[in-house]
């Protein structure tokens with residue numbers, strides 16, 4: 001079985017520990033939280049539009065990909081990255097090896113794989129294609145053909 | 147004919163390599179069944195009762211003779227020597243061994259064939275009229291648009307994990323051979339008052355347990371904006387579609403719950419944010435180049451002095467199987483694969499090779515597949531139709547069934563499918579046996595009978611003149627009858643006749659229905675027209691009376 005993680009903090013790219021609050025906690029108290037350099041962790045069911053106005057005061061956003069067939073996180077990533085140009089990191093957690101290419105191209109900037117994928121070559125799955133057929137949030141330097 | 151570039155083929159190689167790795171991980175226990183299922187479906191691979199089934203895409207139902215030969219080779223090398231043409235114009239192989247799948251897929255690449263997104267919760271193969279480009283009054287050949295849209299949604303990062311499968315059909319012709327309003331999303335090519343080309347969009351159609359006709363969500367989306375419009379539709383579905391209820395995954399349930407107006411308002415709101423994004427505009431240069439690739443390979447010829455051969459069997463076959471071409475001097479020839487007792491749509495590798503050879507000889511090497519599971523030769527010179535017929539006779543492919551009720555559409559049913567509630571193919575056979583008099587068939591004329599073995603409705607029974615749906619009652623096989631479904635001129639879901647009928651007496655019921663039609667028909671009236679005029683009661687009285 002996959003070991004699902006529910007992190008309360010994350011280390012960002014600058015090796016700083018960022019504390020996380022849930023989407024609900026953020027909505028309840030965003031005025032106070034926005035001064036603390038905090039990250040928000042979203043569930044796929046959360047309406048990402050509700051934090052659109054406060055993106056500037058969020059340090060980092062965590063999207064949860066635990067359910068393999070639940071594709072809502074990819075649209076959440078798209079809104080944050082391409083549509084609203086969120087400046088912080090967009091971290092995909094509980095990620096699946098076989099979905100890295102989709103996550104990255106949807107705008108995820110870093111990810112944490114589920115434990116069960118330790119030891120596999122991530123490169124094989126995060127890229128592996130020489131071409132893509134659509135413009136997306138991140139075209140990963142691939143040749144575009146459409 | 148349009149062909150994949152070296153770059154496209156390289157992509158197919160990479161996709162197979164990736165799938166092979168996933169398969170290896172699965173076989174060694176490193177990738178669990180649930181995840182592997184989701185991944186294999188995206189590569190067209192199903193687990194069936196007896197073996198694995200692979201569905202290979204035939205984009206918009208157009209095949210070259212070379213591609214048909216590649217499919218024949220696969221049938222021999224990896225299956226038991228036959229393939230099955232489906233109602234969505236694809237082909238399925240029913241006896242595939244799991245470890246061989248990667249090599250099978252590699253064998254198809256040279257011919258530009260693949261099985262990507264022929265299943266799974268993503269956008270599926272996009273269907274077009276099998277007669278695209280061939281008939282008078284068509285606005286435009288839909289296939290270049292199908293190809294551009296297919297590409298865009300090929301492994302689309304945002305829309306590859308939708309709540310359910312997503313089927314798109316595009317029609318540019320006068321009659322709707324694609325049945326676009328029973329698709330998750332249907333596009334009809336139209337011109338606006340300024341003469342500009344665009345699409346009328348219908349969303350939320352589908353068959354199955356809750357059959358629905360798609361609602362119009364946009365009256366006119368300009369051609370260049372179609373990708374962004376489709377993205378917005380898929381985005382709303384991806385985010386709001388039901389994921390909690392196994393039976394409500396399709397977009398039709400979302401459209402029904404929100405209401406078509408609210409759904410289209412949400413799509414429009416999203417679309418306003420993206421429609422001006424230059425990255426999302428349809429690539430018009432590529433469109434022009436595809437139009438050239440899909441251009442008809444024939445020029446009008448003058449055959450005024452040509453005299454048709456007189457031959458009784460030929461003339462019967464011709465009446466049912468040959469249609470007028472928009473290019474003068476040419477005909478469209480339909481070839482029925484139907485044989486008594488065999489599954490509709492089944493073709494042996496030998497038949498495929500013969501058809502490929504005949505296509506080279508008589509049809510510029512091109513073949514089309516249709517949703518009635520038949521084969522079309524799109525470019526046959528009028529003065530060669532007789533020769534083609536003689537060759538078809540020789541190979542036992544000259545069944546004059548096409549355009550008669552004997553051209554039954556049936557799903558695999560209980561003989562092959564583990565979801566089935568009842569058999570389909572044996573019922574088709576019994577109906578064919580009952581109506582085995584060609585004169586009677588000709589008198590009855592074109593009448594669709596479609597038989598599905600369960601509510602998944604793979605045989606599209608809701609849109610047939612006579613639809614049969616298999617079910618179980620006290621452990622026995624029964625069939626629910628629906629009448630007067632149609633999609634060609636308008637879209638109507640068939641009306642339930644009454645209580646379901648036992649497998650034993652179902653063929654009698656079909657005969658009763660046909661007789662009510664014949665008795666009430668005025669001149670050349672179609673079944674649906676008779677039904678509209680006289681209503682359901684006479685049919686009810688005859689069947690249950």
Ligand code: HEM
Pocket residue numbers: 194231232233234238310311328329352353354395396556557558559562563564565602603604605606
């Ligand atoms: C024997 C293996 C098959 C299995 C297990 C199977 C399974 C299913 C299932 C579960 C659905 C419903 C999906 C949904 O509504 O979300 C479905 C729909 C469908 N299947 Fe099949 N199928 C099989 C064979 C076929 C064949 C041979 C054809 C073509 C002749 C076909 C054509 C279709 C079509 C067109 C639909 C969509 C109907 C609609 O619009 O709702 N299937 N199938």
Ligand code: SF4
Pocket residue numbers: 557558559560563564565566567598599600601602603604605
């Ligand atoms: S309609 Fe039902 S029985 Fe027939 S192939 Fe589809 S799932 Fe199987």
